[in-house]
Amino acid sequence: MLNALITFAYRAWQGIAARFQFPPLPKLGLLHHLLLSAALMFIALLARLLIAPIEAGWQYVTFFPAVTLAVIAGGFWAGIFATVLGVIIATWIFIPPYYSIALEDFKTVMWPNMVFLSDGLIISFSIEAMHRYRQKYENELREAKESEVRIKAVNKELDEFTYIASHDLKEPLRGIHNYASFLKEDYSELLDEKGLQYVSSIQRLAERMSSLTDQLLAYSKLGSTEIKKEAVNVDAVVDEVMEDLRSLCIGGIEFRRANKLGSALGDAVRIGEVFQNLIANAAKYNDKPVKWVEIGRDDSTKLIPVFYVRDNGIGIPVQQQGSVFRIFKRLHEQNKYGGGTGAGLTIVKKIIDRHGGHIWLESVPGEGTTFYFTLSGGE
Amino acid sequence: MVSTKKIVLVVEDSEDDFIATTRAFDKVGLLNPLRRCSNGDQALDYLYQRGEFSAADAAPRPGIILLDLNLPGTDGREVLRAIKTDPHLQQIPVIVLSTSNAEQDVADCYKAGANSYVQKPINLTWLTEVMTRIKEYWLEVSIMPGDSQ
Numbered sequence: 033m034l035n036a037l038i039t040f041a042y043r044a045w046q047g048i049a050a051r052f053q054f055p056p057l058p059k060l061g062l063l064h065h066l067l068l069s070a071a072l073m074f075i076a077l078l079a080r081l082l083i084a085p086i087e088a089g090w091q092y093v094t095f096f097p098a099v100t101l102a103v104i105a106g107g108f109w110a111g112i113f114a115t116v117l118g119v120i121i122a123t124w125i126f127i128p129p130y131y132s133i134a135l136e137d138f139k140t141v142m143w144p145n146m147v148f149l150s151d152g153l154i155i156s157f158s159i160e161a162m163h164r165y166r167q168k169y170e171n172e173l174r175e176a177k178e179s180e181v182r183i184k185a186v187n188k189e190l191d192e193f194t195y196i197a198s199h200d201l202k203e204p205l206r207g208i209h210n211y212a213s214f215l216k217e218d219y220s221e222l223l224d225e226k227g228l229q230y231v232s233s234i235q236r237l238a239e240r241m242s243s244l245t246d247q248l249l250a251y252s253k254l255g256s257t258e259i260k261k262e263a264v265n266v267d268a269v270v271d272e273v274m275e276d277l278r279s280l281c282i283g284g285i286e287f288r289r290a291n292k293l294g295s296a297l298g299d300a301v302r303i304g305e306v307f308q309n310l311i312a313n314a315a316k317y318n319d320k321p322v323k324w325v326e327i328g329r330d331d332s333t334k335l336i337p338v339f340y341v342r343d344n345g346i347g348i349p350v351q352q353q354g355s356v357f358r359i360f361k362r363l364h365e366q367n368k369y370g371g372g373t374g375a376g377l378t379i380v381k382k383i384i385d386r387h388g389g390h391i392w393l394e395s396v397p398g399e400g401t402t403f404y405f406t407l408s409g410g411e
Numbered sequence: 412m413v414s415t416k417k418i419v420l421v422v423e424d425s426e427d428d429f430i431a432t433t434r435a436f437d438k439v440g441l442l443n444p445l446r447r448c449s450n451g452d453q454a455l456d457y458l459y460q461r462g463e464f465s466a467a468d469a470a471p472r473p474g475i476i477l478l479d480l481n482l483p484g485t486d487g488r489e490v491l492r493a494i495k496t497d498p499h500l501q502q503i504p505v506i507v508l509s510t511s512n513a514e515q516d517v518a519d520c521y522k523a524g525a526n527s528y529v530q531k532p533i534n535l536t537w538l539t540e541v542m543t544r545i546k547e548y549w550l551e552v553s554i555m556p557g558d559s560q
Contacts, residue, residue: 199510202533203428204427206428207427213535214434235534253513
């Protein structure tokens with residue numbers, strides 16, 4: 033209110049000054065704040081005069097809150113100005129001889145004056161410091177928010193780029209494959225066995241690149257599609273995944289269900305993809321005569337459900353454990369363990385990231401691997 | 412009910428894809444006359460018998476259209492929309508042939524009235540398989556407008 037009044041007075045004076053061509057006022061800023069302090073001190077003086085007679089002492093009782101308000105509204109210098117003003121007013125009015133000011137008077141009430149002066153200084157300093165700290169924090173928060181928006185935009189652009197690029201890559205790829213097929217069909221009698229083998233290799237590589245771009249597409253699509261957060265019956269999801277995997281003839285493997293998986297918040301289709309990839313990997317990378325895969329839920333932390341997929345497979349060497357989630361990173365030659373593009377675990381990790389969860393693994397080479405994951409941060 | 416007179420209009424910008432398509436058609440013994448437009452505007456000119464197709468017998472009405480989605484200039488999606496909103500053309504079955512299997516593309520095409528959506532396979536063997544099915548279903552099994560006359 034007071035602030036608005038002062039601003040109004042300042043603007044009004046500016047108008048008058050402009051009309052009569054007075055020299056322009058200093059910028060609304062420090063001057064404004066000093067005026068505000070003066071006004072606050074004036075109000076404090078009136079309040080003091082109302083509550084007690086001049087002779088009662090109590091010269092600073094209303095000045096303390098006035099100084100505090102002055103710093104809050106006007107900052108450090110406004111507070112200091114109000115403090116000095118307070119000392120002068122108190123000495124002039126409330127210290128005998130009344131309505132006179134002299135250095136001698138100041139000496140007679142030196143201690144109360146010192147208390148007021150030092151308090152004014154401390155209040156000005158600490159409120160200003162708090163204010164600056166808060167501003168710094170707010171700036172940081174704003175910057176963090178801005179960079180988050182920027183990162184989201186960049187990621188979206190990257191996903192779009194991947195989508196378009198992998199799309200456009202497929203057309204020439206199809207051409208290469210087709211012409212290799214034409215060559216095989218039309219000129220097979222002109223090529224010897226080696227030549228035919230080369231043509232087959234061209235086809236094989238084109239098909240491989242096609243599945244790589246498919247995976248890249250799937251990966252980029254994951255970044256831009258919305259992840260639903262619904263209550264998911266994890267047992268039912270895993271049942272369905274197992275049904276699909278069995279129809280793909282993963283034979284000779286014992287699937288174990290350690291316990292009930294219960295429910296979790298997330299996107300059922302995506303959670304199915306996670307289990308599908310982890311279980312397929314567990315079944316694939318296994319050279320034991322008796323192979324098993326165990327799926328369960330570990331509630332030992334009691335905070336959030338941790339799901340796991342455990343196998344007695346070949347295991348992952350410690351030095352490789354960090355890179356299993358990297359896209360197209362394969363730990364084995366292409367033709368070993370049934371092949372694959374090397375994107376499965378990358379997609380698994382992205383799905384879990386999008387859910388806000390974590391994935392990690394424990395593995396002993398030659399004995400087996402356990403992948404653990406959560407579907408939320410647990411905050 | 413084999414109809415060998417129906418014209419198959421292929422809207423395809425890629426020369427290589429068109430060569431593969433014709434080859435697959437030959438393989439499956441598709442005897443229907445094949446016409447090709449290499450972009451969306453040309454396809455619309457053909458269907459509306461205007462521009463380079465304004466002569467009386469330059470653009471006989473196709474019995475079925477194989478439409479690529481990603482075309483230079485006027486897009487396959489716009490061509491599809493134009494066909495399916497035109498009372499004279501909307502009866503012609505349109506089979507979308509695209510590299511994309513994106514949900515959005517599939518949904519948009521069916522919404523716009525596509526009669527089928529097929530992803531272009533990378534493998535010529537699969538393409539031949541696809542063309543066999545298209546031939547059997549659309550040109551042999553299905554009864555098309557005008558067949559019963």
